[in-house]
Each structure stands twice: as structure tokens, then as C-alpha cells.
């Protein structure tokens with residue numbers, strides 16, 4: 001049975017009850033008001049791109065828009081897409097500092113996802129690209145429409161977990177989370193407003 005994780009009433013981080021993982025959820029990392037201001041600014045300032053992805057030799061339009069901002073020379077590759085970062089905007093730099101403080105980690109890069117409506121999605125994957133090194137630490141911020149986020153264990157099919165990611169929330173994934181679990185953001189049949197997600201990552205080396 002999949003259990004929906006709901007606790008949203010607190011400012012304190014919640015450790016998710018997942019084995020082989022270190023996942024923390026901060027439901028109210030930013031207040032509603034600040035989150036809305038940031039969402040509008042990010043929406044307008046970002047140079048969104050629509051990429052093709054190649055999976056098992058077939059090419060598709062990615063079901064969302066993306067953008068990469070980060071330190072010079074730290075390109076990032078996944079699903080046969082190689083992205084070159086743009087320079088951090090001052091807002092993204094400020095948000096990065098807030099996230100660094102709370103997570104006690106450093107990030108070189110932020111990948112932005114724009115889910116335009118419920119038909120945009122992000123399929124099952126782990127954030128385990130070799131650029132990120134062993135046991136990568138990923139910090140994921142959500143703005144806009146509340147969407148459901150799913151985890152499944154790679155070796156034990158019964159270990160599944162899902163939760164809502166609300167406006168202004170922060171999800172931290174560390175330790176062996178990417179080694180043992182996959183995650184996805186499925187499509188929804190509901191009429192949904194846009195959602196922006198920022199994932200902060202530390203790219204240790206760039207492979208050409």
C-alpha cells in the first residue's frame with residue numbers, strides 16, 4: 001500500500017520514514033507570500049528551454065521546460081542532454097545561500113523545471129549522474145501548484161512512498177537515497193496551475 005504523507009502544519013523538518021535513505025521535508029521553508037514573489041520573478045526571468053530527450057533510441061519532447069544556472073564550466077548531462085549553465089541571477093544566488101545554510105552543503109548548480117500544467121511530468125529516475133559523485137546531496141524547492149512526488153525502492157518493490165510538495169517547501173535528499181531509490185513526478189488529470197521546481201546540486205567534475 002502507498003501511504004500519502006501529509007504533515008504540513010509545521011516549520012520543523014520532517015524525516016521521511018524511508019529505509020536506505022535520508023530525506024527531509026521542510027513544508028514551510030518559505031512563507032506563502034515570499035514563495036509567491038519568488039515564483040513570479042523566477043517565472044519571468046528564466047530562459048526556459050524545451051529539450052528533446054532520447055530514451056532507448058527514440059526521441060521525444062521533454063514533458064516540461066528546463067533551465068540550468070551555475071558556476072562556469074560545470075556542464076550537466078542526463079538522458080542524452082548536455083546542458084551548459086547560465087550565470088546565477090541574483091535571486092537564484094540568494095535562494096542558493098538560504099538552502100546552503102539550512103542543509104549545511106554547497107551547491108554549484110541549480111536545475112529548474114517548469115511543469116506548465118498537469119500534463120507535464122518527470123519520469124522515474126535517480127539523480128545519480130557521475131558528475132555528482134558518490135552519495136550526492138540534492139535540495140529540491142517547490143513553487144506553485146501542489147504536486148505529488150513518488151519514491152520507489154530499487155530492490156524491494158513493496159517499498160514505495162508518496163507525498164505532496166507544497167508551495168514554498170524544501171525537500172532534502174542525501175546519503176544513499178539516490179543509490180537505493182528512484183523518484184518521479186507523475187502527470188495529473190486535474191486542472192493544475194504551473195509549478196516551478198529548483199534542484200540544487202553539487203557538480204564535482206565535468207566530463208566532456
Ligand SMILES: O=C(O)CCC(=O)C(=O)O
Pocket residue numbers: 111113122127140149165183185197199
Ligand atoms: O519536480 C520535482 O519535484 C522533481 C525534479 C527532479 O526530480 C529532478 O529535476 O531531478
Ligand SMILES: [Fe+2]
Pocket residue numbers: 125126127183
Ligand atoms: Fe530528480
